Amino acid sequence: MKSIEEKYLELKSKSGTHSPSIQTILGVIPELKIEVDACFLSNPYATELFLSYLKRELLDTGEINRILEFYPSQSFEIAKLLSKHVGVNEDRIFITNGAIEAMQAVIHNYVENKIIVNIPTFSSYYEFTRRDTEVVYYSLQKENNFSLNINDYLKFVKAEQPDTIVLINPNNPDGGYIKHVDLIRIIESLPEIKNIIIDESFIHFAYEDSELELKSIVPYLENYHNVIVIKSMSKDFGIAGLRCGYGIFPKGWVKDLTTNGFLWNLNGLAEYFFRLYVRKDFNEKYEVVRKKYITESLFFISELQRVKGVKVYPSRANFVLIEITSGKTAVEVATELLVKYGVYVRNCEDKIGLNGEFIRVAARSKDENEIIIKSIDEVVNS
């Protein structure tokens, strides 16, 4: 019989460059007890908030039945709904079944000959490309804490002349953040690039200063015809099972795409979420848990830096890239954390552009963070 370790490693290898979900892991290894999912990069307090609304408005009322039985609205209805809240005309909002569908639509339909992807990164940006698209990697340097050297990057882009570049801000898996003023500088330096994709899936966890205010590029989009924004709701709102995302696309794209597709990509609960997302009462409560979670993440990352045998890279997101320096491999550490402590972290051995033994760890709730730190300390240094 296979051990839990063997089953987990087999699952991981079958999931390609992504992590097997908790659902998948528990389906195959029901004997495994997962205490803390520090692989999933989400705000658990936002999940709680959403679930409290769901309970009050859909479960206690029985309204959930109607939502699951009947067809949800067509996507354009939801785009219209989001327009004012997001601050962009509805004809530029492409509502999707998870942000991944927006990425896929952009990469399959608008990326042409060459795309520059900064590594390490979220692998779909290079894996989803068409066969006729060349992927060129720009390496974020470990020696530079994976932060983007803007002058060097601009020089690289101008030399390569791609049609598309991608900036995840803050970047996954390292949490490196490009400040608003620097992002504007990059955009304004590259008017010749057809598509500048800015992935703001983690922007709610980033901040410019101790006010912890959210600084999105979206309110500035009117000035730039070539910027595409991708937004996942799974992380900031902690609702990955709902599959909610959207893209903000250049004029004309949404009309083009919906001419022959993408009519009903939302499920009923995703529609319910989007209707909450634009509500004042929900947003006021959300803003409180957003800041609470950022503050705890900041504390969590600073505490992690006290652990011996690891190097913690700087992050302005809700997760952190950790290099194991104690001599153990990332696979060993991730497997031991999962099997012995029930702590699920992202083993980064499959991430291109990472040389060394890296794991990525997400901040969770306060109590869970303590378990994570204690477990990592014990595993790394045992």
Add this chain to the structure above:
Amino acid sequence: MKSIEEKYLELKSKSGTHSPSIQTILGVIPELKIEVDACFLSNPYATELFLSYLKRELLDTGEINRILEFYPSQSFEIAKLLSKHVGVNEDRIFITNGAIEAMQAVIHNYVENKIIVNIPTFSSYYEFTRRDTEVVYYSLQKENNFSLNINDYLKFVKAEQPDTIVLINPNNPDGGYIKHVDLIRIIESLPEIKNIIIDESFIHFAYEDSELELKSIVPYLENYHNVIVIKSMSKDFGIAGLRCGYGIFPKGWVKDLTTNGFLWNLNGLAEYFFRLYVRKDFNEKYEVVRKKYITESLFFISELQRVKGVKVYPSRANFVLIEITSGKTAVEVATELLVKYGVYVRNCEDKIGLNGEFIRVAARSKDENEIIIKSIDEVVNS
């Protein structure tokens, strides 16, 4: 101020060739009281069955929270799960966010120069085509009760030489059914057609004889390299809000498509549904409500035929095409049914290939069916 009628007609015109969903209608016209949704083509007893499982297994246990918070499994995990139940190798099962995503994937990626679509039909089969695909219509004749004349059809296809043909079985919106033996004859007569798309979204409501047994083409697919099956779960299982569907594709397609996309198209509740779908206890109960609903639909359609001022076309599905012969228009009848009686039916004025005043009416539960018949009788003949 706009009247309810005006608001409804405006909504309908904005929804293109589809009906606005109940969610959308109630969002715009909250004062409207919808008593019976006879536009949505689903089995209400199957909805009840699913909801009873959901309540017991997810709501009462609190398990719903985990399902909405975390990522669902990747689609290939669900394909593996379905393989045995569906009777097809997992590498041919393409799991989708509603059957519409399977249609879109086929039409965008595998339909080439010419597609033949039988009309009247579900409009996405011609609307989702690429700009470089020619759509050729084959008209089902009203004089022939919209049933497919197989010899004539085969002659038409052979003359047109398309790469793709589509057969919805039973057909939407008329419920015309192609018997298994005839379907096999069509397939075997057309080995030169690259793609024979068979849409079985309503097959659970069809029958060959009074045994009411389900007769799908799927168990025969091994013999035919050119048959594609599209399957919606929204209708037979009454769960349109979940967005569950799949396609059964020729060898190689699923691998091709998932090489650069379609990793997480299922939401958490859709995954839960698919896990139910393969369970013996669920299937035994489902089979009972499937036959119960077919029997009631049969009775409903036979009762409708007693109403004056309408012609009811033959159907072997859970819905029926009705021509208004009393002098009123379909728009008048549909609007009056909705506004005065709260009965929502499909006004078919936008369906190409239908000359005359047609509405499509779905069978619902026994009590609702009585309301539908009484309302139609009163509206048509007032």
